[in-house]
Amino acid sequence: MVLTFFFILFSFTYSAIGTVVKEKDKREILNKVYTLKIPFIENKGQIKGESVKYYAKTLGGTVFVTKDGKLVYSLPKFETKEKVKGWVIKESLVGTSISNVKGEEEAVTKVSYFKGKDPSKWKRGISTYNLVSLGEVYKKIELKLKAYGKNVEKLFYVKAGANPESIKIKIEGAKSLRVNENGELEVETGLGVVKFTKPVAYQEINGKRVEVAAAYTLLSNPQYVYGFKVGSYDKKETLIIDPLLASTFIGGSSDDYGYSIALDGGGNVYITGYTYSSDYPKTPGAYDESHNGERDVFVSRLNSSLSSLLASTFIGGSSDDYGYSIALDGGGNVYITGYTYSSDYPKTPGAYDESHNGERDVFVSKLNSSLSSLLASTFIGGSSYDSGYSIALDRDGNVYITGSTEFSDYPTTSYAYDKSHNGHYDVFVSKLNSSLSSLLASTFIGGSSDDYGYSIALDGGGNVYITGYTYSSDYPPTPGAYDESHNGERDVFVSRLNSSLSSLLASTFIGGSSWDCGYSIALDGGGNVYVTGYTYSSDYPPTPGAYDESHNGGGDVFVSKLNSSLSSLLASTFIGGSSDDDYGYSIALDGGGNVYVTGYTYSSDYPPTPGAYDESHNGHYDIFVSKFDSDLSAAAPLPDIKANGSDGPITLDQSDTITIIVALDNKGRTDNADWWLAADTPFGLFFFTFDGWTDAWVPGYQGPLFYLNSFEVLNMPVSGLPAGTYTLYFGVDTLMDGNVTWDSVYYDTVVVNITE
Template sequence: MRQKKSLVLMATGILLIMLLPALAFANVEDRAGVDKDALMKKVSGLQMPFIENQGQIKDKSVRFYANTFAGTVFVTDKGEIVYSLVKREAGTENTEQRQEESEDGIQNTEDRQINTKAVVLRESLECPEETGIKGLNKSVTTANYFVGSKDNWRTNIPTWQEVSLGEVYEGIELKLKAYGNNVEKLFTVYPGGTSEDITLKMEGAKGIKVNKSGELEIETELGTVKMTKPVAYQETGGEKKYIQVAYNVLADSGTYGFEIGEYDKTKPLVIDPLLASTFIGGSSSDYVYALALDSSGDVFVAGWTWSSDYPTTVGAYDTTHNGYSDVIVSKLDSNLSSLLASTFIGGGNYDHADAIAIDSSGDVFVAGKTWSSDYPTTVGAYDTTFNGNGDVFVSKLDSNLSSLLSSTFIGGSSVDHARALAIDLSGDVFVAGLTGSSDYPTTVGAYDTTLNGNDDVFVSKLDSSLSSLVSSTLIGGSGVDDAYALAIDSSGDVFVAGLTGSSDYPTTVGAFDTVYNSDDVFVSKLDSSLSSLVSSTLIGGSGVDDAYALAIDSSGDVFVAGRTLSSDYPTTVGAYDTTFNGNWDVFVSKLDSSLSSLLASTFIGGSSYDYVYALAIGSSGDLFAAGVTNSSDYPTTVGAYDTTLNGNGDVFVSKLDSSLSSLVSSTFIGGSDYEPAYAIAIDSSGDVFVAGQTRSSDYSTTVGAYDITFNGGEYDGIISKLDSDLSAGGDLAVPHISASPASKDFGSVDTGASASQIFTISNIGIKDLVINRAYLTGANLYQFSIENDTCSGMTIAPSGSCTLDAVFSPTKGGALSARIAIESNDPALPTLYLELTGTGIVVGEPDISASPASRDFGTLVIGRISPSQTFTISNIGTGYLVINTAYLTGTNPYQFSIQNDTCSGKTIAPSGSCIIEARYEPTKTGTMYAEIGIGSDDPDTPTLYIDLTGTGVNNTPPVADPNGPYTGIEGQTITLDGSGSTDSDGSIPLYEWDIDNDGTFDYISSSPTQSHTYAQQGTYTINLRVTDDLGATGEATTTATISDTSPTADFTGSPTSGLAPLTVNFTDNSTGYDQPLSNEWDFDNDGTIDSTVQNPSYTYNTAGTYTVSLTVTDSDGSANSLTRTDYITVTACLDPARISGATPVYYSALQAAYDAAVDGDTIQSQAVIFTEDLNINSSISVTFEGGYDCDYTAVTGETTINGTMTISDGTVTIWDFILE
């Protein structure tokens, strides 16, 4: 294949998330590459490389796969590309119906967060060559899988930034590149290859077609997937020339290819469509629901985001997205041009902020609802424990959003949602919203401490440090009651407004309306301690009426606004509009401070839906309302910023006088899709700020604003500033100059020759652009010229354009530069500069050379990669050398790779040089040959070849050495040592031990040593398997001989001495490893087993000294004995009669004891029978006590005399005797 002196590059890609909008390349010459580059820049930081399948995926046909935010892309061993795409149906909120969302609508994380559906698309090449799939550009990331049993674990799995499918058609190579959440197909077509050969079959689709915009639409069961219009270009010297290209859908409607226009076949061609899905959702929507201004005029907004790349600022409290949806708080300057501070707040589940307020110190309070048990709270806060099923949170940050000063939960066991927040003059914090918790915290003395129905309004008051719940009350009836608005008047009284479905919602005597009309507005007033319902009224008609906004003027009058379906909603004479306009109408009503009189009330609306979500009162008392409308006839005023509905639902801002009798001014703001405004504020100058979110990529932005580009996802947050008249003369109405292209590098141009570029100058603002002049400036301005200038002195209408040509005509060699300066009335960019660069080539003859001229990489194991070889390419001629491209060719080009190429597309001055680095990556054995072909304008060597050789050899498996044999004792740890294992051509990263040779590896480790304890004696075969760094294995066995352990006999007895009969309790204290132990007792050393009980008792009836033995046997049969010699001593009974005293004297007969007695003695006798005659014949007094036990410790019976007793002298007292 040495003839391959040029190549064609064609790339296709699939964008798998909706962080970025689909690209549309209407003007192929001027715009195609710019959008692609911007897209790649936005996703380049999110690397999600391909993971090699080493068995963690059961389908063995899968070679590589990449996980994306929207699904998984698989590459099979047949070269198929399989997209498993996910449709997510949660996390995408219908903001039109925000006020009606179910509080249980977002699932708990235990339920896997999102209701998902999937579609599988299988894209395969028709009639390809045999593919050679491998990973390229190894990533620093490795993957580990610890799933199931240890046999299924996989560690240190390599990942790759690219996957090569090899030469899929003759002369056509295919690579896949991973860009984060984008996978791009790159076809390289060499001379001899034909781009028409590329045909791709899309399986799993209902059909494919090319739409009017040139996009490829793929119809699936879940919706339409779009592949954007392809782009084709050739690049030389850094300049892109765009070539016509289009999809070509073949007859079967399931296969497509490309139709390509004429191009220079000696230079590369790139074709690049990106696949974007209209239904595959990502984590990239952003919602703004709250707005506040501080005393300096800085703008704070709050809401929530699914975007991990939502902009945060250095030093902010939290710059990392925490999971699912996070609260966001952002601060901008009053011109909306700078993001001063921005932070996340959140936990591992869903966190939504609906309200924001700023206190007199500039501290920022946000409130809303969290489903995160780990939502951040602070020490000393009122409640730091998540209560379940969605809690209210209130968080306080400093003005720089750098510190979470305090943060607390409030809630009960059911749903709790804060929707409104206000701070009184004392700095106390009030929150209001909805609760379904019967145990929502209330305080003693509060107006109502009992849940009244399904959902009640709550109003809670905390101190400024959020450490104490000062007061808290419920308000409600038997139905559903929800508060969306909260305000505090100058007296400190608290007003709440919302919607009620309770016919018994509490009202007060004298209120404007105490009769429930059907789904009514409520307005309720409480004292500052929340202990008393000062006044409360309903407002409504026969349809549904919902209030979302509340404001109090300097006189204390109360304005409430929302939406109504009631044609009979109460209006007042002289109001701006007293006629219902159809569908949903905006209503604005004004009540006195006691809520007893409806001072004024009006509709505002058109023929479609109109919702108001926010109110603000200007310094002159005028009322400003903001929301969303889909009515093309929503009332606007002459001179307003925008009087035409732009899409499916526009922001509206309307200004009424304080009597609601006149619509002072009214405007739309919007793009081609849907955008609601949820918040409004007015600064000290009277300028009006509104905030919300948009689905429109063309939402109105202004020059110099912080971010004028739609960032993707379903919604972006929006903030807009208008003057107090809502007029077209405000900040939004300015011209804005733009140029395409914004610069031009003419590349290398010979002296005496020239090159030109057409620049299109456009007005992308909404006011006429006046261009004063265009002129050249810069270091080499005389090397360039302006021709065909249709811009200077012209006025360009909005969306209009003009053109001018820049011409590069070098008269000298080297790098040359200049700028075109265009002066206009663009206030943000009064002078636009277009950078011009080029290289002048002095005509001469170049001469290309390479050092070294060849490289033999030697012998290398298959699967390894050689060190890179640097080749220096030099121009040793006298003229400039233009290098077109460097590429691999020859017999085995896929066994080598070019890693660093600083030469292709470059112009090398005489004596200059560039470098190319190449390396050897063998995938098969034998000697491989390839060449680096370098095409240039060297007339003698138009293609320079550098020979590359290398020899691939098979990997030598490692040799396992388990050491051993090992010895040990059961129950004790031994250490296995495999450090003697070797790998002659690599390293051993994995050691696996099967400690009992049962075929299951019990230990898997990167360490060669392993500790193990054998439970039982025996001889074990140990198998060690080692795996080298290329996956080859080696095994070897050894043995471990484990010895038995014998038990130890031990016992005690109690008591060990005493009189017969003596009962002794024996305790077994023996120990042993192999339980249980069996016992054999010999209590009298007669060789007979007397007991097998573990802890027996034994009675010794005969006096004597006894030796005791215990033999214990363990479960393995090992035995041990202990003999305690003369361990038990048993003593016989004393004589049956005695004379008691300090030293008793014992006798065998009663008569003998009597004969020895003296006056006053006591003669004691055991409970025995004396056969004798007893003569009492001495002149003494004696006492006989009978019935004693053997050792005279107790009387246990009676003594019997079998004989006669004769008393002839003295005195005798007898106890417990029987005379027979």
């Protein structure tokens, strides 16, 4: 089997992707999620075994680089009741000796390990590197390594006069080795087949990249050794040979697609999507351990570090089944929606609808947190094509779904806002009780052409907001809406209904003269509505003072903010580059109202910010993550700290007071106790506490951590502190467990020297 990974890094949900997006485009998006760069961490004793010099924790497992230049790939483990399964393969270069392994291009990331209660064993401020160089591994041939979300890249630099056929690489831990019909190197392991991509070779000549034909060659003596054969090239210029270890995280021998993600209170990660793979990993005791048809829905649960597969199940029937959105209730039960072509998709006795209705039906299914039991499952649909794309739960556990339906007999309820089907495809919004036994409310909303609902959100009062896009000039706006007129080919819509779906409280178009698509919606604490998607309209409406008021070319991402009544466009911005393809697919807000958007871009000039994790476009489609302040006026920088107004280093004596200035982009208080400020000193770790009244340094303190406003000034007398150098770390405890451990993220540091 070939393992296929999902790179779970942020809440990147495809519940917004519909049938209008081509399958190859979905595949491209998913593949590009894997390409985030992962730095190599220097081993300062935190990894047992003196031979390890650097390592990188990719989502495809950990790769270790030893002092003598060996590459050790620890493929991901998953747990069963009998044992923990895993596998290790090693690569070493044949006929050479390596002793000059070193990190290059030091990354901004620093890593600290505060494990155990003994401070002498803590590791702080460990450097990380974007590259690891093995130096000259053969005469005039250098080797460098890069790590990404799911793979590891070897870069051989074959200089003028060198022979590329000198490169010979031995693989240990292989059961077999072969080159497949696509030119990929396949390594059979105890977990299945691990692939190395077909090698790429090229030269940089006069500022242009010149491709060179390249292929793997297998050498029988010694066993499991491979090399490279290349076509003609300019022997006076350096040749780069670039194979990738295309490892995986979770999947089977065929295609697997992840579409939605959710986290429970303990940080466990739930994902859903669909799989063609009969060997997609399932766990003993799962609800359904057998693949049922060509495409099955899967639901998988992983621990917070993504190192263990805690539970995994199929769910489906004998035809095609697609999972698109997932949500969890307060008890940890798992709800999914999507659509199914299977008349035998599993339903439960007493469900709202136990019968499949047409070509394809929406399904809603509820499993327990261990994925061992199907608690409830129902069909909902009419006699033609119905698709569920997004799901949300209210505080009472009622279930809301939205999507699109083609026919007039999709079920509506007596007091629905609109009981009549309006055109070819209509948006639907449906509400079921938590046991999925009763359809509490259901309505159409749409016009005479095609309308698609892609994302749903609920406010504190139970009102329902949806977004998507419409071709219908008569899609229903409400009087006083921001925009009551359809603008072009297809427009974004945002609509608000009451909790019983009996009244359209507000509804507006937003768009320009070309194609505009809304894919994700989020609400802030004040009820303001944020949407993202993409637009091909140069006249899509920005607002004065927005981050970017000009359309950049082709398809741009848009981010727009409306008030809760949808009567006013409070803020709206473009963001993108000069390519045709910049698409926003998911949006989220933090406690301070900052706005995060993710999607993908083909534009090498998509705007990064100075000091960003990766300021360079990596090729073809790249994933982007962009952060704005709440009024969309600027791409917001990260929070930072200053000591006595300086970025440091500063020098103080015993008579001074140190003033720590903590600046956030928030507009108000962040009511969660997960921020911390710590000092790494020769005398131990000191934590700064702030409760609104007193400021203090406490040696070895681990909580409670302090609250922050958007701007804090924390004062502390230096008197009594030992002389020495203090590195102050400001960050956030990402698991909010009161411990500053490996799960912490550092935002900024400043150095303070204290004299006698």
